[in-house]
Amino acid sequence: MTELLSAGLITAFMAGLLGGGHCIGMCGGIVSALSFALPPSRRHPLRIAALMLTYNLGRITSYTLAGMLIGGLGQLLIGEIKAITQLLSWLAVVMLVLMAFYVGQWWTGLTRVEALGKYLWRYLEPLGRKLMPVQNPGQALLIGLIWGWLPCGLVYSMLLLALSSGSSFNGGLLMLAFGLGTLPTLLATGAAARQLTSLLRQPVWRQISAFLLLGFAGWLAWPLIN
Template sequence: MGPAHALAFLVGLLSAVHCLGMCTGVVGALSYSLPATMRQRPRRLVTMVLAFNLGRIGSYTLAGALWGSLGVILLLTGAHPWFFGTMRWVAAMIMVGIGLHVAGWFPRFALIERVGGPLWARLEPLGRRLLPVRTLPRAMLLGMIWGWLPCGLVYSMLLSTPVHTGILASALYMGCFGAGTLPTLAAAGVFAGRLYRVGQDRRFQAVAGVGVILLALMTLLFEI
């Protein structure tokens, strides 16, 4: 673990507003897909929500490994260093756009999330077949499908993974990012969307958005 992985974790923490805005509906649907007897037992509900999120983070980690393998292939084929530098700048600029979007100053940035639309159109029906969720393995599998939901923030993090060459390092990078999002989305799952109002607070949006922008600039300043 190095500075890049700590940064990925911080980005995940500060992406709370984006996560609440994009995933609250999904989290609520997952929670309400559980039998009423599970929802009424706090310990059981927390366990299932954690299973959903572990599956989601597992998908982020897998995506990081797959994308990181591209960096290894490019190195083996003699890619020039400028390519990785360009990727780092592109990832940072996308992250700045996300910060502006989170702060409410650049709503059109959400259009970038349409890139993953075709893949999600194929995966979403598979998720429906897993409902209602009654077991932990089923919850984790549904969470793994949820992990491929189109998200500009995830895309920007993925773009930076080839910079940290190595499949394991890239997988860990995305895993750290996913771990940073865990507190917000786990809480949203347990409270079944009641945190949505917090995410709509303009002051909270602005602070979180500026935080993401500062972290994006740090990736360029310290070349991590």
């Protein structure tokens, strides 16, 4: 389990990092809103940075909480039954492969998985809208806590990994690693964000990211084979 967890932590971080294009598509709108919510007279770089940091703190906190809940559920349901644990681990590998296919634009069927969370999201999304426009870090933190539950195939693939992690602590740790991997993309603002978005949408970068994700899926699968 230790070897699998180590591989899982690195894989989760890299999945967040390499899935940056997907993150921009899912959260780009709210990030732009945070960047330009303040009136011009108050649009100081430090104020914008505070909004960005607190929003992402809330978002990653929700990922971590979801990982803890799912990891604890997995521990409760499967206990020490190795066969079920391995099955869930293989499902996490398959989801990562599907994510690679999505990032590389080879097959976009993963978007159907995102529909699974739409029922919860239709209750949460209006709460987030009520907090707009964001004027202070407290509002940004609350929006981040809500937006962390946005239906996302990449998040769901990592939650499957958390489900097979063996404990609530391990599940939370995996989702924390994933959330930290998404930070570089979502912290970029202004001109840097436009340049980064342009780069991540380039076909060459998409293909490189997809093959790297496939490589990490293979690395994650290796302990399961041996």
